[in-house]
Amino acid sequence: MPNALHDMRNLLVTPPEMQAVDKDAAGSGIDSFSLMRSAGMAVSAAALRLFPSAARFVVFCGPGNNGGDGYVAAAALTASGANVALYALGDTGKLKGDAARAHAAYGREAISIELYEPQSQDVIIDALFGAGLARELPDQAQEIVGRVDQAGLPVVAVDLPSGIDGRTGEIRGASFTAVHTVTFMAAKPGHVLMPGRGRCGTLEVFDIGIPARLVAARAGGLGINVPAVWRQCAAGLDPATHKFKRGHLAVFSGGPTSTGAARLSAAAGLRAGAGLVTLASPTEAIPVNAAHLTAVMLKEIGNAADLAEWLKDSRLNAFVLGPGFGIGEKARDFALMLCERALVLDADGLTSFKERRSELFDRIAASGGQVVMTPHEGEFQRLFPEIAADGKLSKIEKAQAAAKLSHAVILSKGPDTVIAAPSGRAVVNVNAPPWLATAGSGDVLAGIIGAHLAQGMPAFEAAAAAAWRHGEAGRRTGRSATAEMLVENIAPLPEESAS
């Protein structure tokens, strides 16, 4: 695992991993109640920072340690002079361990939660459920969520907005929508996967004092897609080097009425740093492609024999196949010929293998090339129907399963794009603005990945870096983004100092 994932800011830790970290911390002599105290104090500090003149803080406390954090926060808010009301879900007499201790230390009345009546100036501290949410939010809690939503009150969530599954980001029946979430030691998948991410508000990862090495020891290779994940691989990409050292990317065009997608990929590939980019076009589409190209070169490739001849040029080192290409045998034949180099298989290139996927997966396994597949949700369902249908798996776990099965790096698209390698390593991309979902956006992404592969980046890093640069291009372009504008706004790879 690269060092980047040892940086706590980039790690994602699942709730079961975090439970194991807790146990390890206790085993190493760290007082668990002191951790709870740090957690609760951090929540109180965040609430006061965000709402310094709140008329009333309303703390909802659940039956486990998330509730325990709530009791600590309520005590700290009270000590600061704030007006606090505390409502408990369930029988406080049944609280155990640290949560019981925090409740006792609070020492004031806990009102039964069904009695909560929203007041217009309330600020909610949600400490009902965190990492331990094991099933659907109980009805009583769902009803409170409804009341808070209807009243439009701001919510500060402890660890996770109650109702969000920390492993998957799914909503278990209902959930609060927070303006701010304070989590501890490391973010969880539920903070970055949709729909959870959309309900966390700003995310604060607070260090409650568990040694980083204990967290890193239990973390399973999941991270947030930050430049540190792939920067070492990008460092050798010197823009001043000879063109061929920056690689030669080939993008395959569809027929005369569907050439635009491949040209977008090619333009993005050039902009993203490939030394040379050639559009490989069927004979019928040569005139229309020729009329639209300047820096991108054009090569007539009508059939598999043409391609075999062209592939004798070993400097051609990366390929994009799929955007606008057409579905069918030709796509399959071409893809199977390209697996042993570096290939981005996208769009029609993926759908072409719907009924014949094992041919592709076996070839990838046997060839040892660098293959990145970039399915959106529908394409993922077509190629991996049994994985897509498994409701127990998170989007990260689905991408990991697909990568393992296909032997390729999977870039599973969406507002929470996941990049997973066959080894199980995975990152979630978090910098994409919503307007990035514009027509042709995926073609641009495929071209950027192709450029990275052409420059010699390994498939995982090539895909992760591309998702990040694509997100940045979206941010730079702004809300009116079109695919052409995205290409123009692909920025150079970040310098060493960026995090």
Ligand SMILES: NC(=O)C1=CN([C@@H]2O[C@H](COP(=O)(O)OP(=O)(O)OC[C@H]3O[C@@H](n4cnc5c(N)ncnc54)[C@H](OP(=O)(O)O)[C@@H]3O)[C@@H](O)[C@H]2O)[C@@H](O)CC1
């Ligand atoms: N190192 C750290 O990160 C630290 C973490 N800390 C904090 O601990 C929190 C995790 O605590 P936790 O494990 O006690 O889980 P939590 O979310 O309170 O829920 C468990 C309780 O809820 C119950 N229950 C579950 N689902 C239910 C449902 N649908 N409906 C009804 N009941 C349900 C479950 O009962 P059971 O399933 O056993 O029947 C159990 O009683 C974490 O989020 C963070 O805030 C800090 O204190 C300091 C260190």
Ligand SMILES: [K+]
């Ligand atoms: K919570």
